[in-house]
Amino acid sequence: MAEGADLRRIREGYVGPEHPVMQRVTAALQAAHRLRPRRPRARGTDGCSIPTYAIPLRHLARAFARVGSGVGLAPGACRRGPAACATAVARHPFMVGGTGRFDTRVMERLGERVFCKVGAEAVFCAAFPERGLGVAIRSTMATTRAA
DSSP states (O other), X not given: OHHHHXXXXXXXXXXXXXXXXXXXXXXXXXXXXXOOOOSSOXXXXXXXXXXXXXXXXHHHHHHHHHHHHOTTOOTTSOSSHHHHHHHHHHHOTHHHHOTTOHHHHHHHHHGGGOEEEEEGGGEEEEEETTTTEEEEEEOTTOSTTTO
């Protein structure tokens, strides 16, 4: 019973920026994009209720390249995560984008050669692990359809 209670306590409020889960996510994000944390960092909430941060596009593209390839991650960053993520996404691209979405269709066709994600506010990011490249684009239309 205690194990179930512990798991519930961990899950409760996990999308809050001060929750230990989001603190680890934020640390991993900072390890990938290498911007120095500033207080207060410009922060919003995405459509999934997860904290999101203002990151310049060039840093976001570099972060996608690092996470996609595993090369250039800051010391202490999880080195096995990128390969595990690439494998999981290649096997289940629907879990990233959903039915009929651009990112789902691209990853279904290209497998582990690309990881891409359309995000909120017309942001589109992609990683090309074999080449060590990352891309981040934002449309001024600020709609998901534009991305």
